[in-house]
Amino acid sequence: MSQPLSSLTPGSRAVVAEILIPPQHRARLLEMGLLVGTPIELIRFAPLGDPVEIKVRGYHLSLRRHEAEQVMVR
Amino acid sequence: MNSSPPAFTAVLTGNPNCGKTALFNALTGLRAKVGNYAGVTVERKEGALLGAAPGHPVTVLDLPGTYSLSPQSLDEQIARDVLFRRVPGVPEPALVIVVADASNLQRNLYYATQVIELGYPTFLALNMVDVARQNGHTVDPAALSRALGVPVFPMVASEGEGVGTLQEAVHRFAAQPGSHRVIPREFNELPEQFGREAQAIEQRLETLFPHRERLAAAEALLLLGDDPVLNSHREIYPEPLVAAVTAARTRLESAGVDWRSAAIEARYARVFAIAQHVTTETLSEGESFSDRLDRLLTHRIWGLVIFVALMALMFQGIFSVAQWPMDALDAGVGWLADRVSTALGPGDLQDLLANGVIKGVGAVIVFLPQICLLFLFIALLEDTGYMARAAFLMDRLMSRVGLHGKSFIPMLSSFACAIPGIMATRTIESPKDRLVTILVAPLMSCSARLPVYTVLIAACIPQTRVLGFLGLPGLTLLGMYLLGIVGALGMAWLFKRTLLRGEPPPLILELPPYKRPVPRVMLRHMWDRAKLFLRRAGTVILGINILLWFLATYPRQPELDTAFDARLLTLVQPSDPAVRTPAEAAARVQAWRAQPDRAALVEAADALNHEQSGERLRGSFAGRLGHAIEPLIRPLGFDWKIGIGLVASFAAREVFVSTMSVVYNVGEVDAGDAAGTASLVEVLQAERRPDGTPVYTLLTGLTLMVFYVFAMQCVSTVAVVRRETNGWKWPLFQLAYMTALAWVLAFLTYQIGRWMAG
Numbered sequence: 029m030s031q032p033l034s035s036l037t038p039g040s041r042a043v044v045a046e047i048l049i050p051p052q053h054r055a056r057l058l059e060m061g062l063l064v065g066t067p068i069e070l071i072r073f074a075p076l077g078d079p080v081e082i083k084v085r086g087y088h089l090s091l092r093r094h095e096a097e098q099v100m101v102r
Numbered sequence: 103m104n105s106s107p108p109a110f111t112a113v114l115t116g117n118p119n120c121g122k123t124a125l126f127n128a129l130t131g132l133r134a135k136v137g138n139y140a141g142v143t144v145e146r147k148e149g150a151l152l153g154a155a156p157g158h159p160v161t162v163l164d165l166p167g168t169y170s171l172s173p174q175s176l177d178e179q180i181a182r183d184v185l186f187r188r189v190p191g192v193p194e195p196a197l198v199i200v201v202a203d204a205s206n207l208q209r210n211l212y213y214a215t216q217v218i219e220l221g222y223p224t225f226l227a228l229n230m231v232d233v234a235r236q237n238g239h240t241v242d243p244a245a246l247s248r249a250l251g252v253p254v255f256p257m258v259a260s261e262g263e264g265v266g267t268l269q270e271a272v273h274r275f276a277a278q279p280g281s282h283r284v285i286p287r288e289f290n291e292l293p294e295q296f297g298r299e300a301q302a303i304e305q306r307l308e309t310l311f312p313h314r315e316r317l318a319a320a321e322a323l324l325l326l327g328d329d330p331v332l333n334s335h336r337e338i339y340p341e342p343l344v345a346a347v348t349a350a351r352t353r354l355e356s357a358g359v360d361w362r363s364a365a366i367e368a369r370y371a372r373v374f375a376i377a378q379h380v381t382t383e384t385l386s387e388g389e390s391f392s393d394r395l396d397r398l399l400t401h402r403i404w405g406l407v408i409f410v411a412l413m414a415l416m417f418q419g420i421f422s423v424a425q426w427p428m429d430a431l432d433a434g435v436g437w438l439a440d441r442v443s444t445a446l447g448p449g450d451l452q453d454l455l456a457n458g459v460i461k462g463v464g465a466v467i468v469f470l471p472q473i474c475l476l477f478l479f480i481a482l483l484e485d486t487g488y489m490a491r492a493a494f495l496m497d498r499l500m501s502r503v504g505l506h507g508k509s510f511i512p513m514l515s516s517f518a519c520a521i522p523g524i525m526a527t528r529t530i531e532s533p534k535d536r537l538v539t540i541l542v543a544p545l546m547s548c549s550a551r552l553p554v555y556t557v558l559i560a561a562c563i564p565q566t567r568v569l570g571f572l573g574l575p576g577l578t579l580l581g582m583y584l585l586g587i588v589g590a591l592g593m594a595w596l597f598k599r600t601l602l603r604g605e606p607p608p609l610i611l612e613l614p615p616y617k618r619p620v621p622r623v624m625l626r627h628m629w630d631r632a633k634l635f636l637r638r639a640g641t642v643i644l645g646i647n648i649l650l651w652f653l654a655t656y657p658r659q660p661e662l663d664t665a666f667d668a669r670l671l672t673l674v675q676p677s678d679p680a681v682r683t684p685a686e687a688a689a690r691v692q693a694w695r696a697q698p699d700r701a702a703l704v705e706a707a708d709a710l711n712h713e714q715s716g717e718r719l720r721g722s723f724a725g726r727l728g729h730a731i732e733p734l735i736r737p738l739g740f741d742w743k744i745g746i747g748l749v750a751s752f753a754a755r756e757v758f759v760s761t762m763s764v765v766y767n768v769g770e771v772d773a774g775d776a777a778g779t780a781s782l783v784e785v786l787q788a789e790r791r792p793d794g795t796p797v798y799t800l801l802t803g804l805t806l807m808v809f810y811v812f813a814m815q816c817v818s819t820v821a822v823v824r825r826e827t828n829g830w831k832w833p834l835f836q837l838a839y840m841t842a843l844a845w846v847l848a849f850l851t852y853q854i855g856r857w858m859a860g
């Protein structure tokens with residue numbers, strides 16, 4: 029059962045199951061190492077609620093909620 | 103330099119934040135030559151590698167940081183194009199040094215393997231081994247070198263550790279370039295069909311670009327998998343090739359292979375295996391110091407409180423800490439002007455040098471301490487990694503106006519100067535967002551406005567305290583900065599909704615670990631930028647001041663002078679009938695200054711003098727110009743003298759201060775006591791309208807400052823925007839909209855202020 033990355037709580041870990049971001053915007057995210065099967069950890073949401081900070085392949089990356097909603101994890 | 107043999111060029115490349123700048127500095131000893139690539143303003147930084155044997159110079163070229171060879175921004179595109187030998191004027195790299203961050207190995211190797219595949223002789227600088235160790239990862243350089251097939255140099259670039267070994271190896275290689283055979287390597291097991299299609303394209307590329315044959319394999323892979331590359335490079339790739347690539351993609355799609363992700367996934371799979379193989383985990387993964395710091399600095403409440411406090415501290419510091427060096431500089435300028443005056447004796451040359459050049463340029467140089475402090479602060483934010491957090495914290499607000507948190511960084515840099523700010527927009531991926539950021543960046547109050555605010559606040563804003571501890575002057579300053587921010591965000595919102603509509607691409611922002619800043623490097627950053635300011639003072643501002651002096655001094659008005667000479671004689675002769683000539687009368691007045699009983703007379707003579715200067719100015723070219731624009735600025739409550747200031751600061755706003763000192767002849771009013779700004783402020787406060795009311799009231803001060811917040815008065819910015827946008831359209835548009843905005847808002851300020859005052 030997969031859920032959007034944005035629905036994780038801070039501190040929880042998951043594995044990327046599917047990336048629903050439109051293809052033309054997907055490439056850079058993939059190149060940053062966020063691929064199907066990659067383990068991630070949700071670190072926090074920014075104080076104003078957006079963007080989110082995740083840990084992927086040992087470093088910290090920040091995405092908007094809008095994109096995080098289109099990254100499905102399990 | 104030019105007589106040396108063609109230098110061996112080593113190119114430095116790597117991900118952003120991997121410590122590339124630190125390594126570059128260590129390799130070249132902070133003596134970089136900074137220029138631009140032909141046609142674009144991407145910074146081109148190169149320097150001579152230290153420790154070269156005579157006759158064997160090595161040039162190190164530092165490329166902009168990039169995450170991959172499929173560029174998303176102008177910066178990244180330059181990095182790729184240099185490696186693909188597409189940039190005119192850049193020599194072919196004889197050696198590529200890839201910098202990789204050992205504490206973030208997988209993502210750094212993703213790029214490093216892409217570069218290794220290009221087939222250049224390659225060295226890998228494995229940086230940040232100290233950070234990796236702290237985080238519990240030990241990377242085995244020998245194993246990594248075997249896996250990658252290139253020499254690996256472990257190092258801590260910021261401390262200079264391990265840099266020497268790399269440096270020697272580069273020199274050894276440069277002496278015998280043939281000594282190192284490059285074995286072609288590939289770091290991905292592609293799906294079979296993808297591999298076959300890539301090979302077919304590779305063959306086409308080899309025949310099309312025989313001189314770049316070696317790069318064909320890597321280029322084929324990028325062409326096949328990188329969506330935008332074909333469309334954005336129609337001039338490079340001929341139609342048949344584009345058709346072949348498109349056909350190959352269609353075939354892959356129907357076979358169920360995702361051509362966009364296949365190569366990326368294959369490479370990451372390989373990189374992951376290599377990283378696993380060469381890394382030993384010595385600690386179980388825990389919270390690093392940086393993580394704990396982030397917990398505070400991006401905390402829901404404390405994060406914002408600290409952010410606001412940091413900004414407040416910055417502005418408070420600029421005002422209070424910078425005060426004493428400014429006073430000292432000010433006194434120095436006054437002293438120098440006096441010396442020059444005495445040495446030259448009265449005449450046009452004395453006037454030009456003392457009032458036009460020294461006092462004029464001095465009035466701007468005095469602000470160097472404030473500007474250095476501002477730059478130092480920004481360097482601190484950048485070098486510690488806090489800048490990325492600022493973008494993280496502010497992204498939500500920026501998204502309200504349709505921009506990225508990434509636009510926040512150029513805007514924050516624009517507090518120092520719009521020029522580096524505009525150049526920093528090169529990291530913004532979307533061309534529209536980049537343009538919007540360029541258009542609004544000059545609305546952020548840059549350091550050149552600081553002198554204007556400082557003088558006007560001192561002259562017009564009462565020293566009242568608010569809430570017991572906040573001074574009204576400081577609050578006004580903060581207010582002007584806030585006004586600039588609100589203006590910039592408002593205009594960005596407007597532009598994103600009208601002229602430059604469009605969805606921004608997703609925000610992808612790395613939050614690098616915090617680093618202890620290196621004071622030497624920070625000072626260096628500060629100095630590099632301060633130098634630009636000084637150079638401006640020595641060129642543009644000097645030029646404007648000389649022109650201004652000329653406009654304010656000519657045409658000579660002998661009748662006017664004769665009339666005033668006669669009045670001076672009538673004033674002095676009753677007290678001393680021996681006086682015959684105006685010069686004698688002036689000397690007598692000087693002598694009487696020491697005598698208290700003559701005070702009234704001296705004062706009358708000074709008033710006369712002041713009146714004369716005023717009359718002279720009114721009849722000068724500058725005065726006529728000021729009068730000419732007076733109808734335009736009268737609705738804002740400005741008189742013709744302020745008009746002169748506005749005209750003069752059209753090219754550089756800080757000139758306003760020096761203009762005012764020329765216009766009001768500050769040098770002659772009270773030579774001797776605290777010169778420069780202090781006396782300028784006094785003169786401004788004493789200035790009266792014909793009806794006897796003061797010119798520089800609270801309202802005039804505010805209106806003028808509002809005008810300066812919004813007006814585009816900077817030729818250098820116009821020039822940079824022209825270069826960055828490749829044409830005159832946008833800089834002219836920007837000039838027009840900002841000037842209009844400045845006028846309208848100043849008008850509203852003045853009229854509403856008058857209405858409120860009743």
Ligand SMILES: Nc1nc2c(ncn2[C@@H]2O[C@H](COP(=O)(O)OP(=O)(O)O)[C@@H](O)[C@H]2O)c(=O)[nH]1
Nearest residue numbers: 118119120121122123124230258259260485617
């Ligand atoms: N601890 C540590 N810090 C480093 C090392 N190399 C660079 N830094 C710091 O990392 C930060 C970013 O480095 P910089 O050279 O500006 O990165 P760039 O973005 O790749 O040019 C700076 O504060 C450097 O002082 C290193 O080997 N170890």
